[in-house]
Amino acid sequence: MDLTPWEKVKLARMPIRPTGLDYIDYIFDGFMELHGDRLYGEDRAIVGGLAFLNDIPVTVIAQQKGRNTKENIARNFSMPHPEGYRKALRLMKQAEKFARPIICFIDTPGAFCGIGAEERGQGEAIATNLAEMVMLKTPIISIVISEGGSGGALALGVADKVYMLEHAIYSILSPEGFATILYKDSSKAELAASDMKLTAQDLYHHGIIDGIIPEPPGGAHNDHEFVTSQVKELISADIDELLGLSVDDMLERRYQKYRNI
Amino acid sequence: MSRNFFKSKQYATSKIYRSKPQELRGSDEEKPNVPQGIMTKCPGCSRVIYTKLLIKNNRMCECGYYFRLSANERLVMIMDEDSFTQIDQQLTTRDPLSFPGYCDKLVRLQTQTGLVDGLITGKGKICGMTTYIGVMDASFLMGSMGTGIGEKLARMFEKATYEGLPVIVFTASGGARMQEGIFSLMQMAKVSAAVAKHSEAGNLYITVLTDPTTGGVTASFAMLGDIILAEPGALIGFAGPRVIEQTIGQKLPEGFQRAEFLLEHGFVDQIVERENLKATLGAFLKLHHKEDRRNL
Numbered sequence: 001m002d003l004t005p006w007e008k009v010k011l012a013r014m015p016i017r018p019t020g021l022d023y024i025d026y027i028f029d030g031f032m033e034l035h036g037d038r039l040y041g042e043d044r045a046i047v048g049g050l051a052f053l054n055d056i057p058v059t060v061i062a063q064q065k066g067r068n069t070k071e072n073i074a075r076n077f078s079m080p081h082p083e084g085y086r087k088a089l090r091l092m093k094q095a096e097k098f099a100r101p102i103i104c105f106i107d108t109p110g111a112f113c114g115i116g117a118e119e120r121g122q123g124e125a126i127a128t129n130l131a132e133m134v135m136l137k138t139p140i141i142s143i144v145i146s147e148g149g150s151g152g153a154l155a156l157g158v159a160d161k162v163y164m165l166e167h168a169i170y171s172i173l174s175p176e177g178f179a180t181i182l183y184k185d186s187s188k189a190e191l192a193a194s195d196m197k198l199t200a201q202d203l204y205h206h207g208i209i210d211g212i213i214p215e216p217p218g219g220a221h222n223d224h225e226f227v228t229s230q231v232k233e234l235i236s237a238d239i240d241e242l243l244g245l246s247v248d249d250m251l252e253r254r255y256q257k258y259r260n261i
Numbered sequence: 262m263s264r265n266f267f268k269s270k271q272y273a274t275s276k277i278y279r280s281k282p283q284e285l286r287g288s289d290e291e292k293p294n295v296p297q298g299i300m301t302k303c304p305g306c307s308r309v310i311y312t313k314l315l316i317k318n319n320r321m322c323e324c325g326y327y328f329r330l331s332a333n334e335r336l337v338m339i340m341d342e343d344s345f346t347q348i349d350q351q352l353t354t355r356d357p358l359s360f361p362g363y364c365d366k367l368v369r370l371q372t373q374t375g376l377v378d379g380l381i382t383g384k385g386k387i388c389g390m391t392t393y394i395g396v397m398d399a400s401f402l403m404g405s406m407g408t409g410i411g412e413k414l415a416r417m418f419e420k421a422t423y424e425g426l427p428v429i430v431f432t433a434s435g436g437a438r439m440q441e442g443i444f445s446l447m448q449m450a451k452v453s454a455a456v457a458k459h460s461e462a463g464n465l466y467i468t469v470l471t472d473p474t475t476g477g478v479t480a481s482f483a484m485l486g487d488i489i490l491a492e493p494g495a496l497i498g499f500a501g502p503r504v505i506e507q508t509i510g511q512k513l514p515e516g517f518q519r520a521e522f523l524l525e526h527g528f529v530d531q532i533v534e535r536e537n538l539k540a541t542l543g544a545f546l547k548l549h550h551k552e553d554r555r556n557l
Binding site: 111113114115117118119120121122123124126127128130131132134150151154155157170172173178181182195197198203208258259261 | 357358360361408415437439440441442443444445446447448449450451453454455456457458460461476477479480481482483484485498499500504505508509513514517518526527528
């Protein structure tokens with residue numbers, strides 16, 4: 001299915017697309033959610049917990065969009081506050097302690113912009129995640145399932161393997177924001193979407209991601225089973241591969257992966 | 262100011278130059294961002310100041326308003342005389358997305374500002390203590406971070422890790438370099454990774470947040486210092502104030518996202534006045550001095 005970058009942006013934002021919790025339900029067994037950052041609060045824009053992948057215990061973290069307006073308000077449209085990133089980091093450190101692989105599902109328009117987010121150090125929270133994730137002594141796999149918005153996405157995206165769904169996008173800023181800054185006209189978002197090189201195909205071409213996960217005709221929402229079974233197969237193979245590496249080798253590869261961009 | 266201030270060494274060359282940029286020198290006549298004209302109006306108190314006097318006073322107005330410093334001015338102010346050696350002087354971006362008009366814009370800016378990109382890195386001494394230092398310059402595309410700046414920072418942190426030396430970074434940046442898209446975003450991970458390795462090896466990293474420090478720079482290396490200092494009144498935040506106002510549809514309170522606000526909320530160790538910066542950095546370097554450094 002040949003879509004323009006702008007069509008992909010619109011598709012990636014469609015509320016009917018499978019969300020983080022849909023992937024969790026399909027791929028893992030016995031998901032137990034864990035809440036709170038132990039510092040300030042619970043951020044429902046990020047879901048985290050423990051589950052089995054096949055027979056291996058793993059830590060799963062997902063940015064969670066709502067499927068309707070009510071859910072979206074509760075999830076803050078999947079725009080995390082600092083406490084969301086700190087909860088994610090808490091769970092990742094816990095995963096390291098118990099030698100559990102980590103799987104992150106990225107789906108956010110971006111980290112939330114607001115007074116509270118700034119007061120509680122949005123920048124510091126994201127920065128700390130980046131620096132800590134590079135050093136975590138356990139495998140990390142991140143998958144951009146729909147929207148990968150800027151630093152708010154990257155804060156769950158420093159991983160041994162990074163994938164995108166076929167019609168997902170991943171960018172430095174929304175095309176609308178980009179058009180406002182560079183073209184001084186937010187209505188030029190369509191042009192921005194193409195100039196920004198934000199599609200999975202672009203990112204794969206530029207060596208930023210490790211692979212693209214195919215979607216069924218029309219998009220992921222048409223066949224959850226099709227998409228999630230592929231994700232499951234992929235991450236199962238990756239975890240086998242990564243657990244076969246020494247921790248030093250794994251960390252050196254992870255470092256070089258970003259060092260060479 | 263000494264003409265020999267920048268004892269430049271070249272480690273890498275630019276891939277995109279069409280014309281050779283002006284060499285970096287420490288002289289006043291060639292500084293790009295000296296306020297135009299003999300007199301400068303202070304945005305803080307509306308007083309009109311004799312520009313030469315303002316420069317002599319490290320660009321501080323009597324009212325307490327801080328004008329932005331160029332990277333050159335900052336280095337002259339902070340480093341011991343004749344101690345600074347620049348590294349990777351010619352290193353700049355690869356224009357990874359072949360973004361329309363970007364190369365021409367860079368060449369134009371390089372000619373205009375005399376800078377190769379929005380960051381100078383190097384090694385030198387502060388109060389006799391050897392350190393690596395990176396200084397961003399907001400006059401070059403708002404100090405935005407692209408692959409050039411990311412690569413320069415990563416190389417500096419790797420050198421400092423190898424030599425067991427501290428790193429000081431003065432941040433001044435609007436955030437990501439839009440024209441480099443996802444590559445710009447990935448520099449946040451790349452630089453944070455190099456910072457993490459430097460830190461893991463037990464080395465000191467100090468950041469000095471100057472006006473403005475926002476976006477992807479705040480959300481990566483600016484906030485990763487062991488010690489985080491800030492200049493008075495500096496705007497520091499993740500999202501820019503205008504973006505926040507648009508998002509939440511209300512006016513922001515006075516002093517929001519200023520250095521003092523960050524201190525109050527626990528994100529900055531000290532606010533240091535410009536005239537005390539050198540001595541403060543020197544004191545922190547002395548407190549972390551390691552005797553058995555590798556002799557490199």
